[in-house]
Amino acid sequence: xxxxxxxxxxxxxxxxxxxxxxxxxxxxxxxxxxxxxxxxxxxxxxxxxxxxxxxxxxxxxxxxxxxxxxx
Amino acid sequence: xxxxxxxxxxxxxxxxxxxxxxxxxxxxxxxxxxxxxxxxxxxxxxxxxxxxxxxxxxxxxxxxxxxxxxxxxxxxxxxxxxxxxxxxxxxxxxxxxxxxxxxxxxxxxxxxxxxxxxxxxxxxxxxxxxxxxxxxxxxxxxxxxxxxxxxxxxxxxxxxxxxxxxxxxxxxxxxxxxxxxxxxxxxxxxxxxxxxxxxxxxxxxxxxxxxxxxxxxxxxxxxxxxxxxxxxxxxxxxxxxxxxxxxx
Ligand SMILES: Cc1ncc(C[n+]2csc(CCOP(=O)(O)OP(=O)(O)O)c2C)c(N)n1
Ligand code: SF4
Ligand code: SF4
Ligand code: SF4
Ligand SMILES: [Mg+2]
Numbered sequence: 001x002x003x004x005x006x007x008x009x010x011x012x013x014x015x016x017x018x019x020x021x022x023x024x025x026x027x028x029x030x031x032x033x034x035x036x037x038x039x040x041x042x043x044x045x046x047x048x049x050x051x052x053x054x055x056x057x058x059x060x061x062x063x064x065x066x067x068x069x070x071x
Numbered sequence: 072x073x074x075x076x077x078x079x080x081x082x083x084x085x086x087x088x089x090x091x092x093x094x095x096x097x098x099x100x101x102x103x104x105x106x107x108x109x110x111x112x113x114x115x116x117x118x119x120x121x122x123x124x125x126x127x128x129x130x131x132x133x134x135x136x137x138x139x140x141x142x143x144x145x146x147x148x149x150x151x152x153x154x155x156x157x158x159x160x161x162x163x164x165x166x167x168x169x170x171x172x173x174x175x176x177x178x179x180x181x182x183x184x185x186x187x188x189x190x191x192x193x194x195x196x197x198x199x200x201x202x203x204x205x206x207x208x209x210x211x212x213x214x215x216x217x218x219x220x221x222x223x224x225x226x227x228x229x230x231x232x233x234x235x236x237x238x239x240x241x242x243x244x245x246x247x248x249x250x251x252x253x254x255x256x257x258x259x260x261x262x263x264x265x266x267x268x269x270x271x272x273x274x275x276x277x278x279x280x281x282x283x284x285x286x287x288x289x290x291x292x293x294x295x296x297x298x299x300x301x302x303x304x305x306x307x308x309x310x311x312x313x314x315x316x317x318x319x
Contacts, residue, residue: 014092059096
């Protein structure tokens, strides 16, 4: 199952990643990070298809995407 | 599990100082990904400009040099001529490249210097607080064109890629954009080609990247991407304006 990991304290809350997810699972968290922004996060990780669109548009390299190795 | 996206090795782990949603950060990452993929990180020397990306030397994980405003192509020329085996690139904004540095970029292209320029066009002077640039669109408001740029007062925005493509010394000239994931992918492909052509010794290469400045455009980062798409793309068409003739 693909997985995305957010380096939360790098996030500037720009919300760009929330606009490109084909599964609409990237959302803004209610909590506040070290910079004072609401960081982006993924709620329903099981829906992630590992397309990496979110990481691709993130200007601050907050997001890492992991995928199962192809056999 | 394998990592399919994240920070490339050619980018330092240091956090960018750019405003939230500023696409300078995306463009930095693309250049770094290309350096990783071509395996040239330790062979590359970048030249940072004056503008919001003045601190680019803190972010790229390769050798870097700072240049005076607009003079990056001249500095890069010197570096490349002394180190012809290195991969040399400049990273410049539109105020830097198309205003104070117009002479340097034109003559570097004319001399066919074997360097690569990443030209970040956000249609404004970002760093200094949103003054009009030569690339500011007709009708676009800036602090020095508060009613919108008018043709009568300020003339027409410069189309740098089209202009440089007329020069024989230019080997590869392309304009790309980073307003959505599809275009980001294409932008990276163009940057990669530019570096490859430099390495192959084809001559001067430049990729103009349409970029946002949410802060000085007075828009949210999401609105800024939309504004770029709706207003900049019609005036600054994307595509390859010059490609080197294939060698037989
Ligand atoms: C010789 C000189 N003239 C003027 C300036 C002031 N200045 C600093 S950045 C800048 C323009 C930056 O705009 P741009 O190159 O478009 O970069 P951006 O910040 O938009 O990325 C100017 C005019 C300077 N630093 N040095
Ligand atoms: S990798 Fe694709 S599907 Fe998964 S969260 Fe990011 S944009 Fe959504
Ligand atoms: S694009 Fe990056 S910086 Fe912006 S909200 Fe998403 S994770 Fe945060
Ligand atoms: S002022 Fe504009 S170009 Fe400069 S960092 Fe902020 S958004 Fe980016
Ligand atoms: Mg600019």
